[in-house]
Amino acid sequence: MNPVYVYSVASAALCLALAIFAGPVFRWGQRLTRRLGYHKMADFRERLWPFLGPIARIVLVVTAALILALTWRMASSAGRGSPDRSVEDIGAAPARSQR
Numbered sequence: 001m002n003p004v005y006v007y008s009v010a011s012a013a014l015c016l017a018l019a020i021f022a023g024p025v026f027r028w029g030q031r032l033t034r035r036l037g038y039h040k041m042a043d044f045r046e047r048l049w050p051f052l053g054p055i056a057r058i059v060l061v062v063t064a065a066l067i068l069a070l071t072w073r074m075a076s077s078a079g080r081g082s083p084d085r086s087v088e089d090i091g092a093a094p095a096r097s098q099r
Contacts, residue, residue, distance in 0.1 A: 008071040012064040019060035022053060 018025065026049060033042040 012067040015060045015064035019057045022057050
């Protein structure tokens with residue numbers, strides 16, 4: 001299995017885990033911010049959380065879906081044998097002509 005697929009699926013899983021646990025992660029960050037003495041910043045973030053929390057979760061889920069869709073597309077096009085669409089050729093330098 002190509003490591004690109006493993007990293008893609010792992011990053012999509014990370015996005016979904018962050019979307020699921022966004023509330024506890026936010027509260028942990030708030031406690032840490034207050035413990036470090038940044039009370040005004042913590043108050044400001046608390047005022048924004050009801051508006052930005054659901055949007056952040058939606059963005060994380062959409063990001064995970066895009067990562068999985070593009071990984072599936074890359075995996076399905078890699079088996080066709082076309083050198084310009086294979087996974088191994090992504091990022092490879094073009095061949096130089098020899099003189």
